[in-house]
Amino acid sequence: xxxxxxxxxxxxxxxxxxxxxxxxxxxxxxxxxxxxxxxxxxxxxxxxxxxxxxxxxxxxxxxxxxxxxxxxxxxxxxxxxxxxxxxxxxxxxxxxxxxxxxxxxxxxxxxxxxxxxxxxxxxxxxxxxxxxxxxxxxxxxxxxxxxxxxxxxxxxxxxxxxxxxxxxxxxxxxxxxxxxxxxxxxxxxxxxxxxxxxxxxxxxxxxxxxxxxxxxxxxxxxxxxxxxxxxxxxx
Amino acid sequence: xxxxxxxxxxxxxxxxxxxxxxxxxxxxxxxxxxxxxxxxxxxxxxxxxxxxxxxxxxxxxxxxxxxxxxxxxxxxxxxxxxxxxxxxxxxxxxxxxxxxxxxxxxxxxxxxxx
Numbered sequence: 001x002x003x004x005x006x007x008x009x010x011x012x013x014x015x016x017x018x019x020x021x022x023x024x025x026x027x028x029x030x031x032x033x034x035x036x037x038x039x040x041x042x043x044x045x046x047x048x049x050x051x052x053x054x055x056x057x058x059x060x061x062x063x064x065x066x067x068x069x070x071x072x073x074x075x076x077x078x079x080x081x082x083x084x085x086x087x088x089x090x091x092x093x094x095x096x097x098x099x100x101x102x103x104x105x106x107x108x109x110x111x112x113x114x115x116x117x118x119x120x121x122x123x124x125x126x127x128x129x130x131x132x133x134x135x136x137x138x139x140x141x142x143x144x145x146x147x148x149x150x151x152x153x154x155x156x157x158x159x160x161x162x163x164x165x166x167x168x169x170x171x172x173x174x175x176x177x178x179x180x181x182x183x184x185x186x187x188x189x190x191x192x193x194x195x196x197x198x199x200x201x202x203x204x205x206x207x208x209x210x211x212x213x214x215x216x217x218x219x220x221x222x223x224x225x226x227x228x229x230x231x232x233x234x235x
Numbered sequence: 236x237x238x239x240x241x242x243x244x245x246x247x248x249x250x251x252x253x254x255x256x257x258x259x260x261x262x263x264x265x266x267x268x269x270x271x272x273x274x275x276x277x278x279x280x281x282x283x284x285x286x287x288x289x290x291x292x293x294x295x296x297x298x299x300x301x302x303x304x305x306x307x308x309x310x311x312x313x314x315x316x317x318x319x320x321x322x323x324x325x326x327x328x329x330x331x332x333x334x335x336x337x338x339x340x341x342x343x344x345x346x347x348x349x
Contacts, residue, residue, distance in 0.1 A: 003349065004262070004347055004348065004349050005256065005258065005347070005348060005349060006345055006346070006347050007252060007256050007258075007345060007346050007347075007348075008344070008345050009248075009252055009343040009344065009345055009346060010342065010343070010344060010345075011248060011342065011343055012340065012341060012342045012343075013241055013244045013245050013248060013266075013341040013342070013343060014244070014341060015248075016244055016247055016248045016251075017244055093239075094239065094240050095237050095240065096237070096240060098240065098244070126237065126273065127237045127240065127273075130273065131240075155323075156273075188323075188331065
């Protein structure tokens with residue numbers, strides 16, 4: 001009979017996902033497709049903001065959207081009506097997307113010819129922050145009614161985000177929301193994050209957001225090396 | 236169900252460990268779990284016991300969770316303190332310039348198998 005062996009592993013569980021995410025990011029870089037991981041609470045206005053963004057950019061950029069939800073496909077239908085190539089990802093009860101799920105989604109979406117893909121992560125401020133999806137940029141949306149103290153309660157989400165969009169600015173007069181306090185709370189966690197107030201409803205801040213996207217796509221493509229997306233490593 | 240996702244990642248890593256070390260069955264897995272990793276040990280073990288039954292190599296594997304206390308160091312006064320009690324602000328000098336030293340681990344320490 002075989003003897004019991006003890007093997008030292010000493011590996012963080014997240015390392016497995018991080019390696020898959022790095023490989024996916026590299027392939028997307030070669031393809032020239034910028035993947036943006038869009039994270040927020042449920043009801044922050046992700047789908048409304050995406051629809052308004054598509055109305056402004058769909059004529060100049062080829063845009064794909066992957067809507068992740070525990071169930072239903074209402075969001076994918078909505079954004080497809082605004083000119084995106086869209087699919088719905090069902091996480092089957094999981095609270096976040098990881099790199100393997102993202103890669104599977106991209107294969108179903110088909111990234112050929114796409115400049116920009118939004119990954120609308122599951123509405124949740126906790127675990128989407130912990131798992132690298134392979135995206136080239138992480139953007140989070142905080143809506144005004146959620147309050148300016150959220151960076152104190154969900155620090156990791158604000159630490160990992162490159163850009164914080166403050167959505168629903170049109171309702172700010174009706175809430176005790178202090179943009180200055182929010183900036184202070186975000187800066188404490190993440191001094192380099194950009195903060196951008198906007199409203200998809202009134203159009204406030206939308207030009208700045210679209211300019212940020214154009215320049216992010218251009219920067220991403222600037223390091224492009226031509227090669228087929230899946231690089232022949234996959235079936 | 237954050238813990239279930241963690242368990243799926245663990246299983247992927249452990250199946251690779253089993254393959255590269257030619258183990259046909261893993262009987263025990265020791266996990267170092269940081270106090271502020273955001274993972275609840277009880278939920279993790281429940282998810283583990285459910286998920287491993289759907290695998291071959293880990294079918295009868297026991298999960299042993301070792302908690303690692305969270306410690307933060309202050310970059311201004313250089314002292315350390317327990318993270319959970321004092322959070323981001325140093326209790327010694329009041330500085331906000333503090334960094335988590337340990338306590339965020341979700342680390343597979345070792346496996347036993349044959």
